[in-house]
Amino acid sequence: MYLGLDLGTSGLKGVLIDQNQSVVGHSTATLNVQRPHSGWSEQQPADWLRAAEDVLDALAAQHDLSAVRGIGLSGQMHGATLLDAADNVLRPCILWNDTRSHVQAAHMDADPRFRDISGNIVFPGFTAPKLEWVRENEPQIFDQIAKILLPKDYLRLWLTGEHVAEMSDAAGTSWLDTAARDWSDDLLAATGLDRSHMPRLVEGSQVSGWLRAELSSRWGFSNTVVVAGGGGDNAASAVGMGTVRAGDAFLSLGTSGVLFAANDSYAPDAASAVHTFCHALPNSWHQMGVILAASDALNWFAKICDTTAPALTAGLGDVQAPGSALFLPYLGGERTPHNDAAVRGSFVGLEHAVDRSAMTRAVLEGVAFAFADCRDALAATGTKLERATAVGGGSLSPHWLQIVANATGLALDVPVSGDFGGAFGAARLGLMAAEGVGAEIATPPSIHHTVEPDRALVNAFEDAHARYRMASTAIRSLNS
Incomplete structure (x- = not known):
């Protein structure tokens, strides 16, 4: 063992x-x-x-x-x-x-x-x-x-x-x-x-x-x-998911959010605020777009509403086109693409028609738009992605995954039930060290299903993402 x-x-x-x-x-x-x-x-x-x-x-x-x-x-x-x-x-x-x-x-x-x-x-x-x-x-x-x-x-x-x-x-x-x-x-x-x-x-x-x-x-x-x-x-999570070869990617909807891409060469672009790190395996590297509050943002809003995150999202129904309300998930600053420790989160575009459900959708969409920012930052370095494996606690929500797919344009592969996180990847690395084997054992998980972007909503999400970027620029200017 x-x-x-x-x-x-x-x-x-x-x-x-x-x-x-x-x-x-x-x-x-x-x-x-x-x-x-x-x-x-x-x-x-x-x-x-x-x-x-x-x-x-x-x-x-x-x-x-x-x-x-x-x-x-x-x-x-x-x-x-x-x-x-x-x-x-x-x-x-x-x-x-x-x-x-x-x-x-x-x-x-x-x-x-x-x-x-x-x-x-x-x-x-x-x-x-x-x-x-x-x-x-x-x-x-x-x-x-x-x-x-x-x-x-x-x-x-x-x-x-x-x-x-x-x-x-x-x-x-x-x-x-x-x-x-x-x-x-x-x-x-x-x-x-x-x-x-x-x-x-x-x-x-x-x-x-x-x-x-x-x-x-x-x-x-x-x-x-x-x-x-x-x-x-x-x-380590990437090793657990078999994201170890160039072109492999995963999207983690955890406390923080990560869009991770494996690389077989070192190709930094520091100005993009994309992280370029060594991978956990020899002669390999990876790039990451990182947002500091993903499911943490939803948990924060649930606490404000004196309820739980599952209760907030339970009654949302089918994914809709984004409404007037936008949420900027910068509760503790932001890394990619802004590198701004001082910026703070904000609701923008509130009106009388906005209720708790609309604000909940805005939080989910705001995190999704932050992932879209990471996608764009990675693309600016030459790393262009079409799909990623979805992991993290937030990936258990089909509603949220559909929003993220719509906002990023990525096809999100959902693994079959199982543990493919950091502990599993660490166990694989323990196996490699004990038995003298390499990346060949880091196989990807079986995929249960894939969440494809809803083409009928992609344009609406692109428009909302453009409004999100404008609001982000304004908020960061105020914070400075």
Whole structure:
């Protein structure tokens, strides 16, 4: 068997697969986010370990873990986990959706070396500007830093005792030479750091270490369990869905939204605000358009309405042409294509006829138009997509998927029931590392059905998207 552990923002999930890559067990433990100030988002790394213990306790109660040969890791990207020389955590981890370092990010992005070497804009959510914020605001913490780990790599430290990162996650730090797949001495020096602060790098399908004997005996593992490099959450999910070859794509309607395209060469276009990262497999890269609030926007509106997201969408009926109301889903800033940490969400075009159902449709459509913006940004880099595999909690809504298909023009393939997320992809990477196999095992899932754009509504959605872009320009101008 092979175990995948996916350290998300809201929970840690473990998935067990057998030699045939069938899921034979799973467990989840919840996590909470602390927001002590506006724009801040933090977690205690100790909570990750408690969640991992809970997941392993549950799996060990159901399965004989002595058959596990490999473990893979997936996790939320960009988080700054700061350790002293004794591997003590110096402060809460600053998470991917924390925007406090927007000033530092803008200053670093003005240095052309960052885009030239990393291939990306320095976004406020990336790791490097967080360290610059710590250096400026918490110098007593900065001076004690011995190692900087990404969230899943702190979990690896607990599992193996090794300080190791892998390429897909490291590419989201603004310290990686993404073409060379190595830390950049120039970019590290620009933030007062050097290689001694960085973990060792491996590919996602390579062995990063071995499970510590103490943990092996505690949960009944064998003493020869390898831990794979793993992948950042989206790259690991791509491995789980078989999105590993040029032209493959997926669209994730999760807490955040991602339009992900696999590439077999490095082709950055930082100005587009498209992320160009290493993939979790050797000699491959990927591009992503990222929106910060997808299902999170619907959950926010449901909370405002004192109800649940399923209750909001239950009575919407068939998908209609967009109405007068527009929603801009910039609840915590936006990445692609705007790179704007300060912009905030807004309803536009409200009138007497707009009721709760119309506002709910506007929220669903607003997220769909944000995906259309990502589609356009990817196309500007030369990556033109016609279809994508739909995943994430929001993909369980046929109504929302139809809206997204209409807004983007993409055919959305819906997999048969199954788990193809980060934990499953991480388990596949654990299999690769343990058995010495490669991308050939990363097969795509069987497709249950395809949601095609409704040609009778496409023109109406294109017109609404044009109004959305105009409203976005106006709102961002006001926010500036």
